[in-house]
Amino acid sequence: MSERVISDTEKFSERNRLLVQVDHEICAGFADCVGAAPDVFDLNDDSLAIILDPDAVEADVLVEAAEVCPVSAILLFDEDGQQVAPEL
Numbered sequence: 001m002s003e004r005v006i007s008d009t010e011k012f013s014e015r016n017r018l019l020v021q022v023d024h025e026i027c028a029g030f031a032d033c034v035g036a037a038p039d040v041f042d043l044n045d046d047s048l049a050i051i052l053d054p055d056a057v058e059a060d061v062l063v064e065a066a067e068v069c070p071v072s073a074i075l076l077f078d079e080d081g082q083q084v085a086p087e088l
C-alpha cells in the first residue's frame with residue numbers, strides 16, 4: 001500500500017480512517033483547531049495550521065477541531081472521499 005501521509009497539510013488517520021486536510025488558502029491562523037486538538041494541530045512559522053499526528057485523538061475530536069475553525073479550513077473525508085466535517 002502506498003504511503004498516505006502526503007504533507008503537513010494532508011494526512012491520513014489510520015486510527016480513524018479519515019483524511020485530514022488543512023487549506024492554507026483559507027486558514028487565517030486563529031488557532032481554534034490547536035485549542036481543540038493540540039496533539040493534532042499546530043501553527044507553523046507563517047501562523048498557518050499544520051497537522052502533527054492525526055492519530056493522536058479519536059474521530060470526534062478531529063470533527064470538533066474541524067467544526068470550530070471559523071473559516072472551515074480543516075476538512076475531514078472518509079475513505080469513500082465523502083466530506084464528514086465540517087457539515088455541509
Ligand code: SF4
Nearest residue numbers: 027028030031033069
Ligand atoms: S482554526 Fe482554522 S483558521 Fe485557525 S489555525 Fe486552525 S485551520 Fe487555521
